[in-house]
Amino acid sequence: MNEWSLPETELFDRIRSSLDEDVDAVLVTVIDVEGSAYRRPGAKMLIRPDGGAGSITAGCLEDEVKDLATDVLDAGTARVETWDLTGDDDVWGMGVGCNGVITVLLEPLTDDYTPVVDARNRGDPVAVATVVDGDLPIATRGYYAAGEFDGDLPIWVCEEIRQATERLLADGGSDLLTVSRGSDGDATGTEEASVDVFVNGIRPPPEVVVFGSGHDVRPVVELATLVDFRVTVVAFRGGHIDDDRLAGADEVISASPHEVADLREWDGDTYAVVMTHNFVDDRITIDVLLETPVPYLGLMGPRKRFAEMREAFAAEGRTFTDAELERIYTPIGVNLGGDSPYQIAYSIVAELLAVANDRDPCHLTDRAGPIHDRVEGESS
Amino acid sequence: MNEWSLPETELFDRIRSSLDEDVDAVLVTVIDVEGSAYRRPGAKMLIRPDGGAGSITAGCLEDEVKDLATDVLDAGTARVETWDLTGDDDVWGMGVGCNGVITVLLEPLTDDYTPVVDARNRGDPVAVATVVDGDLPIATRGYYAAGEFDGDLPIWVCEEIRQATERLLADGGSDLLTVSRGSDGDATGTEEASVDVFVNGIRPPPEVVVFGSGHDVRPVVELATLVDFRVTVVAFRGGHIDDDRLAGADEVISASPHEVADLREWDGDTYAVVMTHNFVDDRITIDVLLETPVPYLGLMGPRKRFAEMREAFAAEGRTFTDAELERIYTPIGVNLGGDSPYQIAYSIVAELLAVANDRDPCHLTDRAGPIHDRVEGESS
Numbered sequence: 001m002n003e004w005s006l007p008e009t010e011l012f013d014r015i016r017s018s019l020d021e022d023v024d025a026v027l028v029t030v031i032d033v034e035g036s037a038y039r040r041p042g043a044k045m046l047i048r049p050d051g052g053a054g055s056i057t058a059g060c061l062e063d064e065v066k067d068l069a070t071d072v073l074d075a076g077t078a079r080v081e082t083w084d085l086t087g088d089d090d091v092w093g094m095g096v097g098c099n100g101v102i103t104v105l106l107e108p109l110t111d112d113y114t115p116v117v118d119a120r121n122r123g124d125p126v127a128v129a130t131v132v133d134g135d136l137p138i139a140t141r142g143y144y145a146a147g148e149f150d151g152d153l154p155i156w157v158c159e160e161i162r163q164a165t166e167r168l169l170a171d172g173g174s175d176l177l178t179v180s181r182g183s184d185g186d187a188t189g190t191e192e193a194s195v196d197v198f199v200n201g202i203r204p205p206p207e208v209v210v211f212g213s214g215h216d217v218r219p220v221v222e223l224a225t226l227v228d229f230r231v232t233v234v235a236f237r238g239g240h241i242d243d244d245r246l247a248g249a250d251e252v253i254s255a256s257p258h259e260v261a262d263l264r265e266w267d268g269d270t271y272a273v274v275m276t277h278n279f280v281d282d283r284i285t286i287d288v289l290l291e292t293p294v295p296y297l298g299l300m301g302p303r304k305r306f307a308e309m310r311e312a313f314a315a316e317g318r319t320f321t322d323a324e325l326e327r328i329y330t331p332i333g334v335n336l337g338g339d340s341p342y343q344i345a346y347s348i349v350a351e352l353l354a355v356a357n358d359r360d361p362c363h364l365t366d367r368a369g370p371i372h373d374r375v376e377g378e379s380s
Numbered sequence: 381m382n383e384w385s386l387p388e389t390e391l392f393d394r395i396r397s398s399l400d401e402d403v404d405a406v407l408v409t410v411i412d413v414e415g416s417a418y419r420r421p422g423a424k425m426l427i428r429p430d431g432g433a434g435s436i437t438a439g440c441l442e443d444e445v446k447d448l449a450t451d452v453l454d455a456g457t458a459r460v461e462t463w464d465l466t467g468d469d470d471v472w473g474m475g476v477g478c479n480g481v482i483t484v485l486l487e488p489l490t491d492d493y494t495p496v497v498d499a500r501n502r503g504d505p506v507a508v509a510t511v512v513d514g515d516l517p518i519a520t521r522g523y524y525a526a527g528e529f530d531g532d533l534p535i536w537v538c539e540e541i542r543q544a545t546e547r548l549l550a551d552g553g554s555d556l557l558t559v560s561r562g563s564d565g566d567a568t569g570t571e572e573a574s575v576d577v578f579v580n581g582i583r584p585p586p587e588v589v590v591f592g593s594g595h596d597v598r599p600v601v602e603l604a605t606l607v608d609f610r611v612t613v614v615a616f617r618g619g620h621i622d623d624d625r626l627a628g629a630d631e632v633i634s635a636s637p638h639e640v641a642d643l644r645e646w647d648g649d650t651y652a653v654v655m656t657h658n659f660v661d662d663r664i665t666i667d668v669l670l671e672t673p674v675p676y677l678g679l680m681g682p683r684k685r686f687a688e689m690r691e692a693f694a695a696e697g698r699t700f701t702d703a704e705l706e707r708i709y710t711p712i713g714v715n716l717g718g719d720s721p722y723q724i725a726y727s728i729v730a731e732l733l734a735v736a737n738d739r740d741p742c743h744l745t746d747r748a749g750p751i752h753d754r755v756e757g758e759s760s
Contacts, residue, residue, distance in 0.1 A: 004595040004721070005595065005596075005599050005720070005721035005722055007722070008720065036681065036682045036685075038596070038724075055595060055596075055721055058594040058595060058655075058657055059593075059594035059595040059596065059657070060594070060657060062595070214438040214440070215385065215435060215439040216438040218384075218385065219385050223606075223726075226599075226603075226726070227718065227720070227723050228723065275438075277438055301416065302416045303745075303748040303751075306751075328751065329744075329745040330744075330745055330748070330751070331744040331745060331748060332745070334742070334743060335734070335739045335742050335743070335744050335747055336730060336733040336741060337733060337737020337738070338607065338733055339423070340385070340423075340607070341385035342385055342606045342608070344418075346603075346606070346607050346729070346730070346733065347733075349726070350714065350730045350741075351743060351744075353717060353718055353723065353726065354714075354715070354743075357716060357717020358717070359715045359716055359717040360715060361716060361743065362714070362715050363709060363713075363714060363731060363734075363741065364709075364710075364727075365683075365709040365710055365712070368683040368710070368711060369683070371683075371705045371706075371710070
């Protein structure tokens with residue numbers, strides 16, 4: 001098993017099967033980063049004697065981490081390790097370095113991680129709070145879901161981290177928190193204590209629902225799956241759906257357009273791609289989805305086609321609020337050019353990523369500002 | 381063989397092998413589009429008795445085209461076919477339609493297409509000029525490369541289309557041209573004639589050269605290949621290169637940074653991704669590439685890292701012109717968010733597409749203008 005880059009859902013599948021099959025494994029989690037690093041806190045890797053899955057750096061640390069994992073398995077106890085990857089370039093001109101200082105937690109994978117895997121499989125958000133330093137044993141763990149803590153963390157720690165945990169759970173973010181309590185003198189004998197707790201908000205992946213059954217659906221499904229979307233395909237009119245067409249889709253549904261509202265739970269983490277190539281079906285789908293919380297409705301076709309839809313709606317007395325119109329993206333996709341099936345799909349999935357991550361899809365170099373500012377040492 | 385969506389390079393491989401193996405095949409080319417359609421003029425599909433490769437629509441015409449292809453093979457002659465896909469929605473409310481009017485040329489694949497395949501394999505641009513209507517037999521063909529015509533087109537036609545053909549070859553575009561000549565009375569007996577000629581400029585795919593050997597190279601190679609880039613990987617310091625790591629790369633080169641200038645022909649159709657994770661190697665690579673015509677140097681890492689590079693350069697007396705700085709994109713990639721290996725690679729390849737296609741990577745819906753304008757029939 002050597003799968004350095006795989007979607008998080010598949011990593012959790014590997015964790016699940018390691019637990020089910022009782023295979024020795026070490027779970028490695030990035031808990032802190034200073035400066036820049038390839039992955040962010042919360043990134044995970046699973047290491048087993050037969051290989052690894054997932055990644056925590058671009059490759060510069062993986063061998064060292066694997067060696068440490070062997071030690072962790074042998075010792076049976078968790079440990080925290082920090083690597084300073086910022087090199088001192090000037091001294092030797094060697095320039096080695098991935099940048100940044102990265103701290104990871106390595107822990108034997110045990111059954112006490114099962115509630116996390118279960119929650120994610122059910123599609124329920126769960127925050128994992130793990131002691132990484134201080135006055136409690138490393139890897140002492142609590143779970144937070146639906147407003148409640150469970151697990152082995154002392155109540156006082158849970159109360160100290162509750163607010164931050166709720167926020168990290170909502171964002172799907174991670175943070176390293178230091179919490180402490182004072183001594184209460186002789187009252188109950190409570191001692192001073194301080195712990196560092198890594199809180200990892202784990203949310204189920206965002207979902208994409210693709211409405212269509214043409215050949216052009218498959219590249220969209222394939223690319224969306226590679227970048228960690230859960231993908232459902234909805235085909236109308238008994239459209240030709242076969243496994244070959246939809247490699248990778250998590251679910252394929254045959255339905256009629258008027259059934260769309262009842263097909264599933266529609267929420268704010270679901271993004272719709274409307275590409276049936278049928279004017280009436282697209283129109284009904286847009287109409288129905290606007291009544292749900294789905295924040296993004298990407299409609300394939302030129303702007304003119306949507307204008308014709310609005311005329312058809314207007315003839316029935318159906319008008320759109322500005323808020324509704326803002327949810328509709330048409331023509332669908334980011335402006336990348338290209339007209340091959342994969343290039344069109346690439347543009348669509350790029351837009352899905354940008355919207356799901358709340359980003360404006362400009363060049364990152366432009367976002368960082370002008371590159372032309374003089375630096376010290378350059379003559380004017 | 382059923383490969384509806386495959387990179388153009390692979391389609392040409394299928395054409396090549398059909399010719400080599402003397403397999404009956406029909407080449408289908410989109411020659412004209414009115415309104416909007418899924419593919420543009422020049423899009424190709426190859427149909428054989430054992431299946432098809434490539435696509436000309438999103439799926440709505442492929443079956444009809446396959447039936448016609450059978451007729452074309454039986455008759456042994458080319459034909460032109462037009463489909464009006466704009467449906468009359470109001471009458472029946474059926475709303476069928478992919479939009480647009482699409483015209484295709486279907487022709488038996490014969491050895492006279494070999495020069496095209498050969499040119500593309502060599503990486504040489506070639507324009508193919510094919511008669512599709514008028515006073516010459518359909519599929520009469522000429523080729524244009526390096527300023528010269530060859531093939532079966534009469535000289536007078538070549539001269540009439542020369543200027544447009546040179547332009548289409550430079551752009552890699554396609555167009556349907558009507559050319560004619562008048563009668564010259566009794567002088568040489570030349571008669572009036574008019575022909576429609578489809579000119580298809582075929583350029584080799586743009587190239588991406590990825591400098592790096594970390595685990596993170598493979599997702600970049602994989603995604604770039606899907607969207608029709610030719611991909612070369614250059615690994616320094618004997619970096620661990622193995623097939624598994626680089627699935628899909630067209631070429632893998634081991635070198636040292638100072639050898640970069642001589643590694644290959646560097647031109648304006650080549651885009652560089654610099655991701656060695658080694659400060660010195662990245663720096664040398666940038667320095668060397670700036671001396672070549674490569675228009676895009678994407679540098680992985682935060683802006684600060686490049687600022688440090690410039691300080692190091694300045695200490696050696698090397699400064700950058702504004703023109704040089706404009707070629708450097710750092711941080712690399714389009715702002716899509718996400719931090720998994722495939723999401724990072726997705727952002728990089730999105731930028732490569734945008735730059736290669738000379739596009740500003742905004743939402744297409746924003747580029748089409750405000751969606752809020754009132755349409756006729758909506759009450760204010």
